[in-house]
Amino acid sequence: MEGAVLLCLSSRRRGQESRGTTLPSVLVPGLIVQKYGGSSVATTDLIRNVARRLARVHASGTRVVGVVSAMGDATDDLLAVAKRVIADPPDRELALLLSTGEVVTAALMTMALRAEGRDATALTGFQAGIRTNLVHTKAQIVDIDPSRIHRELDAGAIPIIAGYQGWTDDQDIAVLGRGGSDTTAVAVAVAIGADRCEILKDVDGIFSADPRLVPTARKLDLISYEEILELALAGSQVLHPRAAELGETYGMPIVVRSSFHDAEGTTIVRGDAMPLEGRERVRAIAHDYDVARITIVAVPDRPGIAHAIFAPIEAAAISVDVIVQNVSHRNVTDISFTVSRTDLARTLRIVEPVARGMGASEVTSSATMAKVSIVGSGMVANPGYAARMFGALAEAGCNIVSITTSEIRITCLVDESQVPVAVRALHEAFRLDLA
Amino acid sequence: MEGAVLLCLSSRRRGQESRGTTLPSVLVPGLIVQKYGGSSVATTDLIRNVARRLARVHASGTRVVGVVSAMGDATDDLLAVAKRVIADPPDRELALLLSTGEVVTAALMTMALRAEGRDATALTGFQAGIRTNLVHTKAQIVDIDPSRIHRELDAGAIPIIAGYQGWTDDQDIAVLGRGGSDTTAVAVAVAIGADRCEILKDVDGIFSADPRLVPTARKLDLISYEEILELALAGSQVLHPRAAELGETYGMPIVVRSSFHDAEGTTIVRGDAMPLEGRERVRAIAHDYDVARITIVAVPDRPGIAHAIFAPIEAAAISVDVIVQNVSHRNVTDISFTVSRTDLARTLRIVEPVARGMGASEVTSSATMAKVSIVGSGMVANPGYAARMFGALAEAGCNIVSITTSEIRITCLVDESQVPVAVRALHEAFRLDLA
Numbered sequence: 072m073e074g075a076v077l078l079c080l081s082s083r084r085r086g087q088e089s090r091g092t093t094l095p096s097v098l099v100p101g102l103i104v105q106k107y108g109g110s111s112v113a114t115t116d117l118i119r120n121v122a123r124r125l126a127r128v129h130a131s132g133t134r135v136v137g138v139v140s141a142m143g144d145a146t147d148d149l150l151a152v153a154k155r156v157i158a159d160p161p162d163r164e165l166a167l168l169l170s171t172g173e174v175v176t177a178a179l180m181t182m183a184l185r186a187e188g189r190d191a192t193a194l195t196g197f198q199a200g201i202r203t204n205l206v207h208t209k210a211q212i213v214d215i216d217p218s219r220i221h222r223e224l225d226a227g228a229i230p231i232i233a234g235y236q237g238w239t240d241d242q243d244i245a246v247l248g249r250g251g252s253d254t255t256a257v258a259v260a261v262a263i264g265a266d267r268c269e270i271l272k273d274v275d276g277i278f279s280a281d282p283r284l285v286p287t288a289r290k291l292d293l294i295s296y297e298e299i300l301e302l303a304l305a306g307s308q309v310l311h312p313r314a315a316e317l318g319e320t321y322g323m324p325i326v327v328r329s330s331f332h333d334a335e336g337t338t339i340v341r342g343d344a345m346p347l348e349g350r351e352r353v354r355a356i357a358h359d360y361d362v363a364r365i366t367i368v369a370v371p372d373r374p375g376i377a378h379a380i381f382a383p384i385e386a387a388a389i390s391v392d393v394i395v396q397n398v399s400h401r402n403v404t405d406i407s408f409t410v411s412r413t414d415l416a417r418t419l420r421i422v423e424p425v426a427r428g429m430g431a432s433e434v435t436s437s438a439t440m441a442k443v444s445i446v447g448s449g450m451v452a453n454p455g456y457a458a459r460m461f462g463a464l465a466e467a468g469c470n471i472v473s474i475t476t477s478e479i480r481i482t483c484l485v486d487e488s489q490v491p492v493a494v495r496a497l498h499e500a501f502r503l504d505l506a
Numbered sequence: 507m508e509g510a511v512l513l514c515l516s517s518r519r520r521g522q523e524s525r526g527t528t529l530p531s532v533l534v535p536g537l538i539v540q541k542y543g544g545s546s547v548a549t550t551d552l553i554r555n556v557a558r559r560l561a562r563v564h565a566s567g568t569r570v571v572g573v574v575s576a577m578g579d580a581t582d583d584l585l586a587v588a589k590r591v592i593a594d595p596p597d598r599e600l601a602l603l604l605s606t607g608e609v610v611t612a613a614l615m616t617m618a619l620r621a622e623g624r625d626a627t628a629l630t631g632f633q634a635g636i637r638t639n640l641v642h643t644k645a646q647i648v649d650i651d652p653s654r655i656h657r658e659l660d661a662g663a664i665p666i667i668a669g670y671q672g673w674t675d676d677q678d679i680a681v682l683g684r685g686g687s688d689t690t691a692v693a694v695a696v697a698i699g700a701d702r703c704e705i706l707k708d709v710d711g712i713f714s715a716d717p718r719l720v721p722t723a724r725k726l727d728l729i730s731y732e733e734i735l736e737l738a739l740a741g742s743q744v745l746h747p748r749a750a751e752l753g754e755t756y757g758m759p760i761v762v763r764s765s766f767h768d769a770e771g772t773t774i775v776r777g778d779a780m781p782l783e784g785r786e787r788v789r790a791i792a793h794d795y796d797v798a799r800i801t802i803v804a805v806p807d808r809p810g811i812a813h814a815i816f817a818p819i820e821a822a823a824i825s826v827d828v829i830v831q832n833v834s835h836r837n838v839t840d841i842s843f844t845v846s847r848t849d850l851a852r853t854l855r856i857v858e859p860v861a862r863g864m865g866a867s868e869v870t871s872s873a874t875m876a877k878v879s880i881v882g883s884g885m886v887a888n889p890g891y892a893a894r895m896f897g898a899l900a901e902a903g904c905n906i907v908s909i910t911t912s913e914i915r916i917t918c919l920v921d922e923s924q925v926p927v928a929v930r931a932l933h934e935a936f937r938l939d940l941a
Contacts, residue, residue, distance in 0.1 A: 118591060152550060152610075156550050156617045161620050164614075165617075167630070175584070179588065182595050185596050186591065186592040195679075198677060243633075
């Protein structure tokens with residue numbers, strides 16, 4: 072594994088990254104990674120469009136590596152087929168199945184580049200040297216051996232890498248979890264010492280809110296890694312959180328832009344590179360429909376219950392998001408938490424026996440929750456954002472189920488039906504339509 | 507590559523096989539390979555049926571390895587998508603693309619086995635240790651390292667191998683050509699020392715002719731490797747020719763049977779194990795619609811022209827079948843040959859400049875030819891079969907374009923429209939409806 076760049080991505084939290092690892096000491100000028108998402112490659116016509124775009128970059132003398140997602144809904148379609156065979160597909164085989172989606176795109180994109188007269192080579196995650204940990208789905212990249220990618224680049228070819236996947240030490244295929252192709256792209260950009268990583272999408276950049284919900288939403292020119300990470304964790308699907316995290320750790324410039332035209336897009340920079348004025352604001356509103364809530368009712372409140380509940384969930388590689396434990400009454404308490412809707416059934420199967428064993432009275436769940444969040448670095452230094460948020464939501468008639476915060480984010484759990492009203496109310500309350 | 511069984515399949519012709527290679531010295535009792543073709547796994551319901559069948563075998567105490575094809579028309583669908591991107595897809599990327607079809611089936615079959623309560627592990631060609639030569643499509647297996655398959659078997663699991671694919675020394679994925687999953691199955695059976703290899707299909711066994719064309723066609727209980735190989739080369743799609751070849755070389759018993767019920771099927775044995783009476787007959791009629799014919803008109807007849815024409819075609823890994831060179835008139839001749847219809851465009855691109863360079867007057871082609879063949883070991887010792895064949899075809903009004911023969915086969919090239927009439931006429935002329 073000579074020349075491998077150890078990415079040390081085993082922890083999800085920033086700050087725990089091992090920053091002392093080998094970084095390419097010399098940036099090769101004119102080397103970029105471009106990642107094209109599922110809706111940019113959903114049909115063979117779109118694949119040919121992207122190939123023309125990659126070919127144009129290559130013809131201009133810039134060396135370029137492509138990272139591609141599965142075509143359109145291919146991943147969902149494969150998952151649906153698996154669920155017709157077994158309700159809860161085993162991870163190892165599910166990863167193998169889902170990995171084929173990106174391989175298909177990579178092969179077709181390479182063919183389209185040949186049709187454009189460009190030399191190109193499709194690479195699976197394994198062929199691209201992408202090693203992951205032993206979790207088969209939602210795996211994390213542990214390192215990349217970029218030697219094959221460099222070899223293809225040195226031969227003048229455009230390497231087209233199947234995103235979202237890697238290879239474990241057990242010689243099995245692993246996938247990175249939804250949006251994992253973003254992470255592949257940034258990790259590859261770091262490993263090969265690219266000048267920047269471009270994430271090309273069916274949107275023009277990062278907006279102050281989802282333009283489908285808020286017609287006055289503005290495209291942002293700049294955003295900080297920290298803000299994009301919080302937006303991503305809050306459900307904005309514009310960039311995968313691990314990709315943002317990785318970009319921040321290694322200082323890899325990331326540009327989010329449209330795959331359909333050449334407009335500028337949004338550049339993600341360090342917070343201290345943001346214009347001073349911009350720092351003092353709420354930057355954007357995020358929302359997330361992929362929220363299911365589980366409540367364990369009337370648990371005896373004794374030490375160790377949280378550990379007993381969450382350790383087996385974590386062992387199953389299920390991400391738990393908002394956790395709320397009520398103040399105890401008569402020595403019993405309720406514990407609520409949220410998971411991705413796709414993890415609800417699996418989580419319930421883990422939680423129910425644990426809750427029974429603790430003497431909890433029941434486990435309830437809802438698959439129709441959602442999160443609405445405000446994000447902005449300006450919130451660190453300036454109080455009063457929470458009050459304005461809750462006021463705006465109350466005025467709009469939205470019931471807040473629970474609240475969580477980070478330094479630069481406030482998230483409210485609401486019923487999914489209230490999302491459009493809540494997002495519009497917050498966009499207006501924080502004047503995000505003004506540049 | 508310790509423990510690898512060197513299969514030495516680099517030559518297509520029997521007799522050139524290296525027979526002195528390592529063979530497993532002890533056959534493990536109760537170990538079989540079952541291969542399920544595309545129409546047996548075309549839907550998730552069919553996959554669950556096959557899984558129940560594999561689970562029943564496993565529950566009976568027999569150790570079993572599954573080899574699976576792509577679901578239904580998945581390979582054709584992938585090929586069609588590729589052709590929407592580029593008329594003539596590059597081999598390396600086409601192999602990568604097509605290989606995903608079998609991987610999908612292997613993953614789903616494994617999930618279905620888990621649903622049946624059986625432990626199972628999906629293996630790609632690479633994971634199964636299947637190494638091929640450097641041809642990306644129509645590759646040949648050069649050896650198999652069965653260590654992972656054995657490890658899964660020893661752990662009590664059912665290994666489910668994605669057929670039709672392997673891995674080159676360049677770390678690229680290769681596919682074996684159409685019907686290649688049969689070859690995978692027999693090669694794996696040889697490599698792990700299985701007791702037999704079962705090929706499970708949507709037909710009940712090998713018939714005296716295609717029952718869709720001849721209602722009185724009979725299922726054969728026994729057939730020799732030599733006969734099945736000739737039938738396969740003559741276009742019968744019941745077993746891939748290289749699978750038959752490999753079975754003969756290593757004496758691996760092959761059974762062709764239905765995947766839908768438990769009837770006996772057809773067992774393929776050595777010729778000297780056939781009942782004496784059966785040896786003296788035409789065994790079956792085969793036909794093949796996948797025939798395109800190219801004619802180079804008025805080539806100057808000088809030494810080396812055949813080499814000049816066919817060397818570049820062979821270099822492109824295109825199989826040339828029936829070659830006919832007319833008797834020369836005034837020192838010019840016509841050369842005709844057939845290729846698979848899918849290879850026609852590519853072959854023409856190779857042949858046309860060569861023909862021009864030779865001063866040939868033109869190159870013509872037809873994509874609507876077909877072959878009709880009679881096959882039977884009895885033909886070696888008994889003359890008169892050819893005359894009866896040509897007589898029956900003449901009586902049925904079929905025009906014979908050209909004729910080729912082997913020791914136990916006579917093949918006539920006809921227009922595709924004449925196939926049904928020709929097959930019925932030959933089945934009747936050789937009394938194949940009688941047991």
